[in-house]
Amino acid sequence: MLFIIIRSIYLIVCAGAAGMFVSSENRPEIVADYPVVSFVVLMLITQAATLLDFGLRRFSLQVISAIYFGLLVGWLLSNLLNQALEPALVNSNYGNLVKILTSITAPYLCVTWLLHTRDDFRFIIPYVEFSKKVKGGRPFILDTSAIIDGRIADMVDTNVLDSELIVPTFVLKELQNIADSKEKLRRNRGRRGLDILARLQADEKTDVRMHHVENGEESKGLSIDQRLVEVAMELGGRVVTNDFNLNKVASVQGVDVVNLNDVANSLKPRYLPGERMQIKVIKEGESVGQGVGYLDDGTMVVCEAAGDLVGTDADIIVTSVLQNSAGRMIFGKLWDHDEH
Structure with a gap:
């Protein structure tokens, strides 16, 4: 809504300015001969800025600012370069040509360089902050x-x-x-x-x-x-x-x-040899007399002399822990209450 109001005010101001110019006493002769056509042409020229506004919405603020900043830096560099070369080009027939080339080439190079590298380093200009877009460290x-x-x-x-x-x-x-x-x-x-x-x-x-x-x-x-x-x-x-x-x-x-x-x-709970835990024996192990159970996180627990306790809970003492990329296995033996 704000943009509609601004564009409406801009349209009214342009219409008033064009009308004043067409009806002024110092108007050119061609405008005096074709006032309506002149008014329409002036309105089309001024409203071209509105069309440009719609086109710029497709570009990010970084791109627009890089172009603007590149043109500014390029213009300053070309002026400095022309002043530095002026003593050598005073009596040369190519002085004007060199000035034209530097005035065109320097802004172009600055704009393209900023557009190519705007994501690789960090610098700040008013309202815009250019920074590398990669978060954190290595991807x-x-x-x-x-x-x-x-x-x-x-x-x-x-x-x-x-x-x-x-x-x-x-x-x-x-x-x-x-x-x-x-x-x-x-x-x-x-x-x-x-x-x-x-x-x-x-x-x-x-x-x-x-x-x-x-x-x-x-x-x-x-x-x-x-x-x-x-x-x-x-x-x-x-x-x-x-x-x-x-x-x-x-x-x-x-x-x-x-x-x-x-x-x-690495995020699973650590169990050290000698610690006590309780598991439910699910099945018999590969070796005779072994019973196998699982912790809540899926870790397999192999208990000696628990093969006949399938389907029941057993208190065991951890004897060793085996861990690799395939997972973690805990080995233990039945807890003897009489020994503790």
Whole structure:
């Protein structure tokens, strides 16, 4: 509504100014001969600014300010350069040509340089702050398995991640292929991955960017894991996955990996040898006499001499803990109440 009022006032002012000019005594002869045509032409010229206003709405404030600031700096540089060259061009026939070239070239170079680099460094001019758009540190390169897993979206909700999330186009294509699979379970996994990706893009707390990768000759014959490692090396990022094999491949090539299983395991409660816990024995173990139960977070607990306690609760003493990227296992023995 405010813009409508401003444009209406501008239209009225332009009409009044054009009318005064057409009816003034010092008007040009051609205006006196064609007053109506002159009034219409003047109104069209003044209202061109309104059309320009609509066109500028498509550009961001950073782009407009970069152009303005570039023109200003370029004009100052060209004037300084012309003054510096003036003593050498006093008696030259090319003096005017050099001044014209510097006046055109310097603003152009300044504008293009600012437009190309406005996201790479930080500087401030009135009402506008240019800053690098990448949040946090090194970006995270998402693997297909990490997207389908869904825990990356939960991590974003906890405000732990502040870096840019990058999804290569070949990962998105693989997700689409999985979602179009004829196998129901595989199709559901693909659709879940696409839903998780849409959830990440809708989250305002993180930046998700699609990284376009050309399918050139160099990518032929390479697996998805190898191409992910190449993208991480190119962008200086870290691969996010729960694939054990990709974890090893990336580590061998010096690429940092964030394994979601390792992250989940690191957040599980710590149990030290000698601590007591209570579990429900679910089934018999692989060895004779072993009983197997699970904690609330899914950690497997193997207890010696508990094979005959299936379906009941048992108090056990932790004897050792085994942990790797595949998960965590706790080993224990039955708690002897008489010994304590």
